[in-house]
Amino acid sequence: MNKLQLETSPYLLQHANNPVDWYAWKPEAFERAKAEDKPILVSIGYSTCHWCHVMEHESFEDETTAALMNEHFINIKVDREERPDVDQIYMEACQIINGSGCGWPLNCFLTPDGRPFYAGTYFPPSPAYNRPSWTQVLQNLAKSFQTRRDEIEAQADQLLGIIKGSDSNLLGNAIEGLTPEQVFTPVLLQNIFFQLQKRFDIEDGGFGGAPKFPGTMGLRYILNYHHFTGEQAALEHLERSLDKMIRGGIYDQIGGGFSRYATDSAWLIPHFEKMLYDNALLIGLIADAYKVTKKSLYKETIEETLAFIAREMTSKEGGFYSAQDADSEGVEGKYYVWKKTEIDTILGEDADLFNKFYDVSEEGNWEHVTIFQRKQTFEEFATQENLSVEDLKAQLKANRARLFAVRDQRIHPGLDDKILLDWNALMCSAYAKAYSALGDATYKRTAQRNMDFLLEKFQQTDGCALYHTYKDGQAQYDAFLNDYAYLIAALVDVYEITFDFKYLEAAASYIEFVLEEFLDIDANLFYFTSSKQTDIIARKKDVYDSAVPSGNSTMVLNLQRLSILLDKKNYRELARIMLLQIQTSVERYPSSLARWAQAYISEVHGTHEIAVVGEDAMKLAADINTLFIPNKVLLGSEQERANYPLLKNRYTENDTLIYVCHDFVCKRPVHTIEEMMENL
Numbered sequence: 001m002n003k004l005q006l007e008t009s010p011y012l013l014q015h016a017n018n019p020v021d022w023y024a025w026k027p028e029a030f031e032r033a034k035a036e037d038k039p040i041l042v043s044i045g046y047s048t049c050h051w052c053h054v055m056e057h058e059s060f061e062d063e064t065t066a067a068l069m070n071e072h073f074i075n076i077k078v079d080r081e082e083r084p085d086v087d088q089i090y091m092e093a094c095q096i097i098n099g100s101g102c103g104w105p106l107n108c109f110l111t112p113d114g115r116p117f118y119a120g121t122y123f124p125p126s127p128a129y130n131r132p133s134w135t136q137v138l139q140n141l142a143k144s145f146q147t148r149r150d151e152i153e154a155q156a157d158q159l160l161g162i163i164k165g166s167d168s169n170l171l172g173n174a175i176e177g178l179t180p181e182q183v184f185t186p187v188l189l190q191n192i193f194f195q196l197q198k199r200f201d202i203e204d205g206g207f208g209g210a211p212k213f214p215g216t217m218g219l220r221y222i223l224n225y226h227h228f229t230g231e232q233a234a235l236e237h238l239e240r241s242l243d244k245m246i247r248g249g250i251y252d253q254i255g256g257g258f259s260r261y262a263t264d265s266a267w268l269i270p271h272f273e274k275m276l277y278d279n280a281l282l283i284g285l286i287a288d289a290y291k292v293t294k295k296s297l298y299k300e301t302i303e304e305t306l307a308f309i310a311r312e313m314t315s316k317e318g319g320f321y322s323a324q325d326a327d328s329e330g331v332e333g334k335y336y337v338w339k340k341t342e343i344d345t346i347l348g349e350d351a352d353l354f355n356k357f358y359d360v361s362e363e364g365n366w367e368h369v370t371i372f373q374r375k376q377t378f379e380e381f382a383t384q385e386n387l388s389v390e391d392l393k394a395q396l397k398a399n400r401a402r403l404f405a406v407r408d409q410r411i412h413p414g415l416d417d418k419i420l421l422d423w424n425a426l427m428c429s430a431y432a433k434a435y436s437a438l439g440d441a442t443y444k445r446t447a448q449r450n451m452d453f454l455l456e457k458f459q460q461t462d463g464c465a466l467y468h469t470y471k472d473g474q475a476q477y478d479a480f481l482n483d484y485a486y487l488i489a490a491l492v493d494v495y496e497i498t499f500d501f502k503y504l505e506a507a508a509s510y511i512e513f514v515l516e517e518f519l520d521i522d523a524n525l526f527y528f529t530s531s532k533q534t535d536i537i538a539r540k541k542d543v544y545d546s547a548v549p550s551g552n553s554t555m556v557l558n559l560q561r562l563s564i565l566l567d568k569k570n571y572r573e574l575a576r577i578m579l580l581q582i583q584t585s586v587e588r589y590p591s592s593l594a595r596w597a598q599a600y601i602s603e604v605h606g607t608h609e610i611a612v613v614g615e616d617a618m619k620l621a622a623d624i625n626t627l628f629i630p631n632k633v634l635l636g637s638e639q640e641r642a643n644y645p646l647l648k649n650r651y652t653e654n655d656t657l658i659y660v661c662h663d664f665v666c667k668r669p670v671h672t673i674e675e676m677m678e679n680l
Contacts, residue, residue, distance in 0.1 A: 001457060003028075008471035009079040010416045011047040015056060016425050021068035027535070029247035031073040033112035037154075039145045042085050043072040044080050044126040047416040048273040048323045050332065051122045052105045058125045059134045065125070068135060072142035080104065081322060081420060082469050082477055085529050088540055091161050098116045109141055114537045115156035136156050145639035154559075160537060166612035167523070167541045180576050183583055184603040186229075192590045193225050193234065199591060204266045205241030207591060212273075214245060215259040216281040217545050217594035223288060224630045225596060225668075228605050235292070243287055244281075245671055246301050247374035252336065253358060254372065254404050256304030257283055259326075260547075268373055269366050272333040272413070276313060277548050279305055279424035287430070287437035291628035296567060297377075302434050306443065309427065312415075318446075319419035319470065320427045320451040328413045337369040337402075346406055347399055354399045357381055357392075418468045421458050421479055424450060426548070427487035432493040437626035444497055451494050454487065457661050464513035465532075481542075481551030484514045488558045492565070492633075497625060499618060499636040508566055511558060524577045526552050543582065545595045552578065560602050563607055565631050567645045567664070600632060606662060608632040608680055610644040613639075614656025623673055624658075631678070 003023050004016040023029035025042075031041050043060075045052030045545040059065045069075050070234045080087035087106065093116035094102035108119040118141055123134040130139075145152055192612060196218055199207040207215045219238055226234035236485050245251060248267030250259050258272035258278055283305055290298040313321045328335040344351045358372040359365055365373070376384070428450045435443035458466045458475055467475035468483055472660055491507035494500075517530040520541065527539045529552065543552045556575045563571035579599055585592045586600070610632055612621045621636035645664055652656065657669035658678035667679045 003308060004077060008474055008476070009047075009082050009418055009469070010141060011045060011052075011079040011415070012077055014053075015060060015077050016046065019063050019070075019378075020060050020075050021066075021070045022075050024677055025078050025083055025535070026074055029076050029116065030112070036074070037112060038074050038114065039070065039141065040076060040085070040114070041069065041394075042078060042090060042106075042108045042110060043076040044090065044106040044108070045104045046080050047414065048275070048325045049327060051103070053327070055105050055134075058651040059123070061548070065135055065138075066108065069140075069598045072138065072145075074112075080106075081419075082418070084482070085533070085536055085540070085585065089163060089536060089538055090116055090119060092166065092540075093159050094121070094512050096159060096162055100111045107137075111153065111156050115160045117152050117156040117159065119622050135195075140143055149588075159589065165539050167525075178580070180580065180603065182290055183580055184600060186599060186604060188583070188587060189225060189229075189604055191587050192600070193222065194233065195588065195590050196594075197224060199231065200237050201265060202240075202442075205237065205332075206265075206267070210265045210445050211261050211263050212265055212267065213547070213592070214240070214250075214258070214278060214282055215548060215594075216278075217598070218286050220288070221590070221594050221601075223285070223292070227292075227452050227630055228601065239293065239295075241285060243297065243377075244296060247377075249371035249373050249603040250364075251301070252308070254400050254407060256301075256306075256308035258305070258378070267373060270333075270371070272336055274324040275547075276322055276420075276423045277426050277617075279309065280423065280430040280672075281548075283430040284426075287433040288628055288630075290437045291626065299438060301438075302438060306431070306434060306446075310446070311331050315417070315419065317457070317598045318449040319457070320424050320450065321415060321417045323416040324412075325414035325449070326417075328411050333371070335410050337364075337366070337371055339364070339369055342406075343403065346402055348396065350399050353385065354396065358394060382477070396620060407498070417471065420455060421466060421468055421470075421483040422486045422548070425483070425490040426455055428454070429486070429493045432497050434673055435497050436622075439622070439626065448498060448500075451490060451503065452461045453656055458483075463554075465530075478485045478530060478533050480530075480636065481514070481518050481526050482548070483552070484510055485526075485551040485554035485558060486549075486583045488514070489554055492558070492561055495635045497622075499621060501641075504565060507558075507562060511562055511571075514555065524554055524574065524581065542626055544592050546592070549595040553593070553599065556596065556599045557602075560599060560607065561633050564607055564646070564664075565635065565644070575599065576603065598649040603633060608633045609646055609659075609661035609664070609666075610676070611659040611661065611666075612656065613647060613659070614652065615654070616656040618675070620656060620658065624676070627673070627677075629670075636674075 001016050002021050004012045007024050008656040017295060078086050082435045090108040091102055091106055093108060094106055103121050105122055108116050110116050123137055124129055127133050206212050207218055219241055223238050225231060245267050247278060250262045250267045252365050257274050259374050260273050260275050260278055261270045263271060283302055286298045286302055326332045328635060341359050344359055347354055359375055360370045364370045376388050378392055382389045428447050431443045431447035457470050461662055466479035466483060468477040468479045483567055486511050488507045491503045495503040518526040526543045528542050529539050542550050545553055556578050559571040559575035582596060586596045590597045608629055608631055615638055617636045617638050621634060635646050637647050639648040658676045659666045659669050660676055670676055
């Protein structure tokens, strides 16, 4: 076994028995590279990456190939989910070298001090797909490092210079001299919506064609946009998108939960891996969509998906696991798909109705097997079959339970059971939003339990410093901007369902820590890594909202919310500066900057400041939470709290009052939610 046996990452442990002399991203690897003056191979992947597993089997498990790697290189394996900062730097190097997007596995070759000079992705064991073999790559680069060292060093210097300078291109061309009042207008919001609308798939929902990702942040923008403008096309597209996803194969019709993306435009054929962050972002969105529409479909989806999270993705300590593989028994999707004969045998006389509803046929709808989907709504199908909706749902639910029991006996997909701070914070927020929408106290308890777990297990001994990953009782790697940003957002979300001020106080401490350790005061943007982290060759900034929101856009929203909750005007000013300098990019490319786009709505339409004070404050505040009021902050207390401006001098004995304020100037207090809504 190599040194990866000492790690906790499931992805790294998968390679612990390789004949390759792998190191983790630790100082000893670089010390050896410098001592022996050898180039470094950094191979980056993650546990649910299909081609990572392929390359391991073809090359890293091969004794001859491993011997070549061990002779000429110092070999480092990186789990990109543990070290997104390392992945970010060397992925950019790969894109520069190849002139286009790169994926995983990412194989990057470095000088002994960590500067990249060559990078690529998957290489086959023999020349194929217009690619050289992996051994050819190894032999050529080993020879070049020995015979053309000056060229290697020059290329490494050039690449590092480009990587360090690329952050200057993040902001596009900000318009000089414009005031916030000139920029933050309804026209800006309309332009963002029109750009998103150009990419609407009006047939199947979502944005663009195949492969199709959920696009959660873009959908959230159009939901909020509809709230403030009444734009019916926005709400219609949101519902179309959610309905099609929930009824499609991207949603696990038997066990709940969403796969990462669909390989087709109609959401039928998923890439079967399930990621914690996708399910968190979707549940948060669906919870808010339920508040607006009251669709039973959305309520059922929240319940089924969170049942899946509780059943299969939650540790005994209260943390959430990272992901489930697409493959089982080496076959993608094998765990999830069905043959008609199986269903007929299990369900007997109930099979015909079930098969008709879930699109089951002898020939199948994907590679001679069936991925369950709902071509019709429950209501449409019940009418067609002359059944009541309630009876139909009850029968199908019972049938799904029987199939689930059989499926559960199959070999399960691999589970990546490491616990990441940032993804956990996203799911914690999702549980808080689910509680506010549905009122299920289990969701509230889960959110609190998870937050308390994060605050305890990820804490370093140094003040507010946190770790990024946790497994088997061990936390490691300094936390990144996303960790702190998502955690701060989740702390506020949990506060707003519990009104326990310890969460708000923690958010106040962490946001000050981020301002101290991550902010580039010249660029008015946050670095991805803290000032104390020294094991990477460059500090990068990330602004793009991709599969997960960027730390920078999330920090803008945090600054907006906490500027009011904590009465910190400098937070609001920093948020505005950040928004002003990225405005042109967001307006042109909102799909890639969709969480930034949400923050502009707060600047254009303002933030609703709601305070509930008195003996019935908790009940009234919980009722307020069931309403869809984007851009609100909510404070609740049963007593006077003079250290929070919105609560100061608000308490009246034997009464409970609701205050609606703007910039801390409040309207006449009221007693009922109906009166509050009139004030809003």
